[in-house]
Amino acid sequence: MPLVVVCYKWVLDEADIRINADLSIDLSKAKGKISDYDKNAIEAAVQAAAALNGKVAGLTFGTADAKPSLKDALSRGMDEAWYINEPQASQADGAGTARVLAAAIKKMADVSLIICAEGASDTYARQTGPRIGALLDLPVVTSVGKLEISGNTLIATRVLDDCLQKVKVELPAVVAVLPEITSAPIPGLKAVLAAGKKPVTELKAQDLGVDLTPKSRVTEIKGYMMDRKNIIFNEGETAERVNNLVAALRKEGVV
Amino acid sequence: MSNEDKFDVIIVGAGPAGSACAYTLAKAGKNVLVIERGDTPGCKNVTGGRLYTYALEMLEQGLFEEAALERRVTHEEIMIISGDRAVTIDFNQPGFNPDSGAPMSFTVLRAVFDEWLAAKAEEMGAIVACGIKVDQLIEQNGKIVGVIAGEDEMYADIVIAADGVNSFMAQQAGLIQDIVAKTVGVGVKEVIELPAKTIEERFNLKAGEGAARMILGCTEGIHGGGFLYTNKDSISLGCVFMPGEAAQHKKSVHEIFQDLKLHPAILPLIDGGETVEYSAHLVSEAGYRGIHPRLYREGFLMIGDAAGFVINTGYSIRGIDLAIVSGIAAARAVIAHGDNLAAVGPNYMQELIHLKLIPTMKAADGYFDILETPWIYDKLPNLANDVFNNLFTVNGEVPQRMKDTVMGAIKANGLSLWQLLKLGIKGVKSL
Numbered sequence: 192m193p194l195v196v197v198c199y200k201w202v203l204d205e206a207d208i209r210i211n212a213d214l215s216i217d218l219s220k221a222k223g224k225i226s227d228y229d230k231n232a233i234e235a236a237v238q239a240a241a242a243l244n245g246k247v248a249g250l251t252f253g254t255a256d257a258k259p260s261l262k263d264a265l266s267r268g269m270d271e272a273w274y275i276n277e278p279q280a281s282q283a284d285g286a287g288t289a290r291v292l293a294a295a296i297k298k299m300a301d302v303s304l305i306i307c308a309e310g311a312s313d314t315y316a317r318q319t320g321p322r323i324g325a326l327l328d329l330p331v332v333t334s335v336g337k338l339e340i341s342g343n344t345l346i347a348t349r350v351l352d353d354c355l356q357k358v359k360v361e362l363p364a365v366v367a368v369l370p371e372i373t374s375a376p377i378p379g380l381k382a383v384l385a386a387g388k389k390p391v392t393e394l395k396a397q398d399l400g401v402d403l404t405p406k407s408r409v410t411e412i413k414g415y416m417m418d419r420k421n422i423i424f425n426e427g428e429t430a431e432r433v434n435n436l437v438a439a440l441r442k443e444g445v446v
Numbered sequence: 447m448s449n450e451d452k453f454d455v456i457i458v459g460a461g462p463a464g465s466a467c468a469y470t471l472a473k474a475g476k477n478v479l480v481i482e483r484g485d486t487p488g489c490k491n492v493t494g495g496r497l498y499t500y501a502l503e504m505l506e507q508g509l510f511e512e513a514a515l516e517r518r519v520t521h522e523e524i525m526i527i528s529g530d531r532a533v534t535i536d537f538n539q540p541g542f543n544p545d546s547g548a549p550m551s552f553t554v555l556r557a558v559f560d561e562w563l564a565a566k567a568e569e570m571g572a573i574v575a576c577g578i579k580v581d582q583l584i585e586q587n588g589k590i591v592g593v594i595a596g597e598d599e600m601y602a603d604i605v606i607a608a609d610g611v612n613s614f615m616a617q618q619a620g621l622i623q624d625i626v627a628k629t630v631g632v633g634v635k636e637v638i639e640l641p642a643k644t645i646e647e648r649f650n651l652k653a654g655e656g657a658a659r660m661i662l663g664c665t666e667g668i669h670g671g672g673f674l675y676t677n678k679d680s681i682s683l684g685c686v687f688m689p690g691e692a693a694q695h696k697k698s699v700h701e702i703f704q705d706l707k708l709h710p711a712i713l714p715l716i717d718g719g720e721t722v723e724y725s726a727h728l729v730s731e732a733g734y735r736g737i738h739p740r741l742y743r744e745g746f747l748m749i750g751d752a753a754g755f756v757i758n759t760g761y762s763i764r765g766i767d768l769a770i771v772s773g774i775a776a777a778r779a780v781i782a783h784g785d786n787l788a789a790v791g792p793n794y795m796q797e798l799i800h801l802k803l804i805p806t807m808k809a810a811d812g813y814f815d816i817l818e819t820p821w822i823y824d825k826l827p828n829l830a831n832d833v834f835n836n837l838f839t840v841n842g843e844v845p846q847r848m849k850d851t852v853m854g855a856i857k858a859n860g861l862s863l864w865q866l867l868k869l870g871i872k873g874v875k876s877l
Contacts, residue, residue, distance in 0.1 A: 380595040383575040
């Protein structure tokens with residue numbers, strides 16, 4: 192039976208992340224969640240599996256903190272989940288992440304489609320999909336807003352700056368999908384209950400024989416704030432104030 | 447109906463009542479499903495709040511030691527505000543936090559506590575499903591037999607409503623009417639973050655110790671009052687108002703609350719803090735009289751706020767402990783009589799008496815009448831401050847006699863000695 196693999200990432204909820212006055216980042220209050228874009232990707236995988244008459248396997252690479260993701264992910268219609276539980280995940284770069292995911296996918300049988308979100312909601316590095324494709328030597332289609340599957344052929348509509356591009360590939364393939372691919376419905380009661388009974392395969396990176404030494408490292412994370420000039424033009428008559436404003440804008444080179 | 451769609455018990459709501467009930471049932475081997483509307487337990491909650499530890503001890507001895515609690519309350523405070531003045535009584539009892547055994551009460555942040563308690567229930571084997579709203583009860587042959595959530599039906603021998611004040615489940619079961627404005631208050635609350643050390647300095651606390659403060663006279667004469675609880679590294683500050691009176695008041699509830707924050711006796715306590723949460727909720731105010739006349743029907747029980755289990759004495763508010771106790775009572779009734787569903791409801795009522803919940807609420811019933819007295823929300827706080835004002839005024843004039851001072855202040859506030867005596871007598875008689 193054809194298998195659709197959907198990769199997802201457990202990220203910190205950006206709503207809980209706070210930027211301190213000194214621009215340092217406070218993550219202490221942040222809870223985890225499945226990256227928002229990945230929720231759409233999961234639903235796209237469920238729909239693709241229906242079209243292929245196949246099944247869906249979720250795949251995630253994360254630290255022990257990512258464990259709660261499994262229940263949520265499995266309640267979203269996938270049939271099984273693969274969880275690469277690895278402390279090094281927090282330091283992994285795009286290459287390492289893709290190597291782990293690709294190695295896990297190699298262990299799965301009859302994979303006909305691999306779906307990733309275009310990027311994760313925390314880093315949005317847009318590397319995972321293309322790198323998995325390269326490692327598995329499969330065709331890759333990115334920025335996909337629509338998927339149509341007929342038989343073994345996939346027609347993906349790529350959303351570009353000002354035009355839509357249709358790409359035809361033979362499966363198996365890797366697609367990186369945009370959030371507009373489909374909405375992500377909130378799981379119902381029975382789906383949530385069923386999630387607890389679905390199979391989970393838990394592995395370590397070393398079970399997959401993958402070297403995770405990152406070649407790119409995050410050296411600093413800092414908040415940024417827009418510097419504002421805070422000038423108020425309140426001197427003189429209205430016409431004069433407008434003139435002063437325009438003159439100031441000209442000086443800045445913005446008009 | 448397959449086996450997968452049937453539980454022994456379905457509990458609607460993963461607050462302290464629901465989770466305590468689920469914990470007790472699951473521990474006894476019952477197949478329990480808890481359905482919570484919020485994405486996480488406690489995320490919809492507003493309570494101040496404070497937990498009296500005896501309830502957790504009743505649930506499982508020693509459980510409090512690993513519970514997600516904030517500070518052990520050793521300072522019980524009452525603050526009476528009038529204008530920019532304030533009288534504060536601070537009862538410091540280190541014995542409330544004994545060297546061995548359980549402290550009497552803790553401050554809690556419900557978003558943290560509820561999630562912890564629900565996780566404990568899960569550890570015992572209960573299934574907690576979050577992010578799901580129950581839309582309807584399923585009724586068959588006059589019995590409640592399950593719930594409908596979205597497109598899914600789920601069945602159980604007993605459905606327990608732990609869905610809080612204004613329980614939608616109890617309304618569905620036909621046991622309560624839509625909410626009556628007179629029986630509830632509307633509460634607003636902010637959680638204001640401050641470093642733990644700052645809180646300890648400002649409230650004279652040792653590390654880990656906390657203060658609980660009730661505030662009278664901060665509602666511009668509206669029936670209600672304020673509360674303040676010190677958490678580990680935040681302060682919960684809030685106000686409760688009777689909605690009917692608040693609606694007719696010229697200032698909004700929010701504005702009155704902001705004035706409280708700026709009060710010269712409150713501002714220094716919260717100064718420099720950052721508001722990280724603002725919320726509003728209903729709270730049951732009628733005490734013993736607010737307990738719904740029928741708390742069960744066949745296949746259905748109500749616990750916690752849904753049943754109306756809140757005590758407000760004016761000097762303390764209890765709700766979380768009563769919720770936990772009622773959850774335990776319901777679980778015990780189900781465990782004892784699961785094979786005879788008709789007996790569960792009556793047995794639940796007996797357990798509520800046996801666990802002293804109903805008698806406790808009855809004993810506190812008189813406070814409701816006292817708190818109904820309209821002038822205790824403005825004239826009485828003013829009187830108290832006037833008396834202290836005269837007591838501590840030294841300006842070279844011949845001081846008034848104490849009796850004249852007090853009588854003058856009573857008169858100046860439009861009250862009479864008779865009214866105060868009557869309140870006193872009412873107090874002595876009803877409490």
